[in-house]
Amino acid sequence: MRSLVAVLTVVAALVVVWYLACIPMNIAGVLVEAERAGATVTPTDGAERRATSGIVLAAKNSFAIPATWAQERPRLPAPDQVVNELWKTTVGMNITSKRSLVYHAWVTLSATLLGFAIGTGLGILLAVGIVHSRVMDMSVMPWAIVSQTIPIIALAPMIIVVLYSVGMQGIVPKAVISAYLSFFPVVVGMVKGLRSPDAMQLDLLRTYNASSAQGFWKLRLPASMPYLFASLKIGISASLVGAIVGELPTGAVAGLGARLLAGSYYGQTVQIWSALFGAAILAACLVGLLGLIERALLARMGMAR
Amino acid sequence: MSVIEARGLNLTFQTNDGPVHALKDVNLSIDRGEFVSFIGPSGCGKTTFLRCIAALEQPTGGSLTVNGVSPEEARRARAYGYVFQAAGLYPWRTIAGNIKLPLEIMGFARDEQERRVNDVLQLVDLAGFGKKYPWQLSGGMQQRASIARALAFDADILLMDEPFGALDEIVRDHLNEQLLKLWARTNKTIGFVTHSIPEAVYLSTKIVVMSPRPGRITDVIDSPLPSERPLDIRDSAEFIEIAHRVREGLRAGHVDE
Incomplete structure (x- = not known):
């Protein structure tokens, strides 16, 4: 209270x-x-x-x-104007309408979720490789770090152009940009998590003559779960940013990014702010949802106290 | 027949400050069913020797056999259970789940796993705690669970590296008493590393006194104490005499420096 x-x-x-x-x-x-x-x-x-x-x-x-x-x-715009606009374009409008924020949010969300799934999958695979192979640790990790030093706003148009030239447009380029932003926190968190078991835990498995696959499934993977979820929460918000940024350079007609762009073309500040808040609310919901999944999973694993 | 046989065993670690002789010319033979304690100050190589037996360290010279084969082969044959100083239970597994871990890895059948978990839980006096998670148990109970885990696959040798070092005196006495009973019932060969003279004398049939720089054995004492040992045996003249000899051995190791 x-x-x-x-x-x-x-x-x-x-x-x-x-x-x-x-x-x-x-x-x-x-x-x-x-x-x-x-x-x-x-x-x-x-x-x-x-x-x-x-x-x-x-x-x-x-x-x-x-x-x-x-x-x-x-x-x-004043807060009540933004809230009014948000209300009008969500609850007060048919969601199939081109002016409905729910419709635009869904367009962005679908790219976000696809990108997040690709990024998370890729991130986990890379982390497993990095932990198990010294060669991958030394060859992949530097590139992963370099990839994140390039501003996404500079890279996004290139990705869109390259993918368009091989015939991919619509949701895929946005998801790729989204995945590009979200794989990194997952790699870093997962590597840390998979390496979190201490020397004693690894020695214990050696005394059982356990294979490295057994060590992975029985020790490293469960031990990495808390780290994974911390990364996923960063990853999903990065995914959303990626999907919005992916909508900007294409002049997309649908999505939160398109709303931001259209709002700035026509000086519709109230629309821009409501799209911004829409994006923030969406991100908060996604992170909150991940938090619930984390709580449920860790409770099931007996790790929540 | 000796279960563990070390002849002229050497182990030198290469460090930035030059070579460190963790073990130098260690000769020891341990017979089946013996309870052997290794006692000495930090750096005397007692843990290193135990880890050599478990094939967690590679000796750099001499010979060491476990059950007549190399430690590496013995490890692959899962010849021993190892108890570490920390219980090291997986927080995401119940006590029963933790005890099942080696059984799953070694491929025991499902119903056999259940049976063995129940057996060893009884053995360490934790019956009824199988469904609890580690954090719901006290430190002493957690350590008992880790002993149960080492016993679950019924290896002939039990190696224990200061298993009760982090526990308070009262809990420690209680666990020592229980460990002796367990040893009497299972007839295993036990290698036990400790810092505590009373603990070593109370538990062992053989006490190996070690000293550091280089890590070596300074005395091996075969205990004349009866196998039936109530806690108050520690007040007997015999007990005090052995403890005295251990202390002398430890002191002699220090005078050498």
């Missing part, structure tokens, strides 16, 4: 800061509209107004403050 109060206090503080930030951000635009509608604003000269800071403008024209939270195309 006390922690709930603490959480709500922080949320309320953030919302208040957001509303306050809207005033100086949007006041200039509001004043232009007010002047056109015939109101008297100070200073009257437009050039002088542009040279004045938002805070000063708000102080001199306090009548215009409420309007900063209700513009059609604000620089910074």
Whole structure:
């Protein structure tokens, strides 16, 4: 109960800061509209107004403050505008509609999940190889690290172009970019996890004359589970980012990335922010879902206390 | 016939500070059914010698046979159970599941596994705890479970590396008493590494006193104590005399330096 109060206090503080930030951000635009509608604003000269800071403008024209939270195309939309837009484009709309955020989220989610599955599978396979073969450890690991130093925004168009030239488009290039981002945390976490059994545990298996396959299935793999889930949580959010980034350079017409892009073309800031929040909520749900699976699995394994 | 036979055994580790003589010219023969303790200060090679028997270390010279064959072959034949200082139970397996681990690896039939798990749980006085997870048990109980795991596949030799080192005195006394009973019932050959003089004297039919730099045997004492040993035997004159001789042996090892 006390922690709930603490959480709500922080949320309320953030919302208040957001509303306050809207005033100086949007006041200039509001004043232009007010002047056109015939109101008297100070200073009257437009050039002088542009040279004045938002805070000063708000102080001199306090009548215009409420309007900063209700513009059609604000620089910074107010929280209630974003929530309204989110509500309108999710619950208040048929999900088959091209304007429904649920529809766009699903387009991105499908690429995310496919990419996440590919990335996780690849990551686990690489980790198993790295742990069991010194050659792979020395040859694959450096490339895996290098791959993550290239900004994905620079690489994504290349991946799309290359895949398009071999006839692949739609969900596949997005999933590939998604997998590219998500395999790395899985490799790192899984290598760490598979190596987590100490020397004594390995000696014990030697005294049983266990094969390395037995060592893998009975000791290394179960021991790696907590590490795997920590990695998967990072991996799934990276996957979502990858899928969104994959939608940007293609001028995709559907997906959260496409919503962001369309919003920025037409100055629809409310739409951009609602797409951003849509993506954040989706990521939170995915990470939360993984957390539930982790709890259930570790409880089944007797590792949760 | 001796189960374990070491002749002129040497083991030198190459380190950055030059070679370290972990074992130098170790001669020892252990007969079937003996309870042999290895005692000495840190670095005397007692654990290293036990690990050589288990083929977890490779000697660099001399000869060592276990059941008449090389330690490596003995390991492949699963000739011994090994108990480490830490219980090392898998947290994701129940106590019964942990005891089953070697049985699964060695390919015992399912019903045979169940039977053996029940048998060894009885043997270490943990009947009824099979379904518990390790974290639900005390340290002493966990160590008993790890002994049960080493006993499950019924090897003739039991090697124990300071198994009770991390436990408190009272639990330790209790487990020592139980271990003696278990040894009497199963008639195994036991190699037991310890830091504690009373523990070594109380348990053993043979006490091997070792000293460090280089790791070597300074004395081998055949205990005249009867096989039936209640805890209060530790107050008897005989017991104190043997303990004294062990202490002398340990001291002699230090004077050499």
